[in-house]
Amino acid sequence: MIDLYFAATPNGLKTKLFLEEAQLPYRVLPVSLGKGEQFAPAFLAISPNNKIPAIVDHAPAGGGAPVTLFESGAILLYLAEKIGRYLPSDxxxxxxxxxxxxxxxxxxxxxxxxxxxxxxxxxxxxxxxxxxxxxxxxxxxxxxxxxxxxxxxxxxxxxxxxxxxxxxxxxxxxxxxxxxxxxxxxxxxxxxxxxxxxxxxxEGVANVYAPQQPAMSEQERRVLFGQDGNPATRA
Structure with missing residues (x-):
């Protein structure tokens, strides 16, 4: 089983798209970026850059401890190598x-x-x-x-x-x-x-760059776009 820490950004969606194409078993763990959930210590232990997506592969090739990964390109490369598909071997x-x-x-x-x-x-x-x-x-x-x-x-x-x-x-x-x-x-x-x-x-995913977006609070905007950094460090 693969845990996918996810928000519906293009980078989050490309990881989900791979998992769907490969038909790998996974579960989605939503991360609310506007609420600052990307700064939670448990998430930072997996994704120290406080960005989605991130994964935990509980059944890595060859066995052993779960593999944690952040950065969508690294995730795609890892998964392709894991299953031997979507990346040529030559x-x-x-x-x-x-x-x-x-x-x-x-x-x-x-x-x-x-x-x-x-x-x-x-x-x-x-x-x-x-x-x-x-x-x-x-x-x-x-x-x-x-x-x-x-x-x-x-x-x-x-x-x-x-x-x-x-x-x-x-x-x-x-x-x-x-x-x-x-x-x-x-x-x-x-x-x-x-x-x-x-x-x-x-299916059921809203486009985060759609021209018409639900109104964001000023606090959500500041957290989402990095103006406040890590809320946990603020006085």
């Missing part, structure tokens, strides 16, 4: 998947996350930030679109590269992006969206 195939996994972690996720924040969650409009991150996210969408021009998946067969990227394309409207401008990406996105595992992953 040198060239493995390298191809890993470079796109790290591209998502270092580029697509951070840039899309920034424009999602400034478009949806920021308390005031910051034109320079909106323009800068919209343009960079558009460039990254273009990179992925060109990659998908002659292939069904990002790197060979379905892999952790696809699983990592898909949840960051779901909120494309909040990113200021029109998928019609990226036809190859749109075809891949629609194919991924129709997979049974994707449908199960997103």
């Amino acid at each position: 040198t060239h195939g493995r390298a191809e998947v890993l470079q796109w996994l790290f591209w998502q972690m270092a580029g697509l996720g951070p840039m899309a996350g920034q424009i999602g924040h400034f478009n949806v969650h920021a308390p005031e409009k910051v034109p320079y930030a909106i323009d800068r991150y919209t343009r960079e996210t558009s460039r990254l969408y273009g990179v992925l679109d060109r990659r998908l021009a002659d292939r069904a998946f990002v790197a060979g067969e379905l892999s952790i590269a696809d699983i990592a990227c898909y949840p960051w394309i779901v909120p494309h409207a909040a990113h200021g992006q029109d998928l019609d401008a990226f036809p190859h990406l749109k075809r891949w996105f629609e194919s991924m969206a129709s997979r049974p595992a994707t449908l199960r992953t997103y």
Whole structure:
């Protein structure tokens, strides 16, 4: 059994998507980011960066003590190696998947996350930030679109590269992006969206970057976006 410490962010959803694709037994342990549950000592023991997702694998390959992991890219890599799927074993195939996994972690996720924040969650409009991150996210969408021009998946067969990227394309409207401008990406996105595992992953899940968000209290905003740091350390 795998415990998944989860909130419905793109990074949380990519881990859930892997577990659904692989049909691994898991249970979801929700973490309310707005309430500061990511700062609880028990959670920090698993995820010292106080971010979701995190997992505890109670049945690691080879047995032994449970394995705890934070960082979604590391989790995807660990799980793929655990079950021997979604990551090729040959040198060239493995390298191809890993470079796109790290591209998502270092580029697509951070840039899309920034424009999602400034478009949806920021308390005031910051034109320079909106323009800068919209343009960079558009460039990254273009990179992925060109990659998908002659292939069904990002790197060979379905892999952790696809699983990592898909949840960051779901909120494309909040990113200021029109998928019609990226036809190859749109075809891949629609194919991924129709997979049974994707449908199960997103069932009942609200998009955290949806343009219309429930009103947040000022305290929730400060906790969620790091202005207060660890609430436990405040006087």
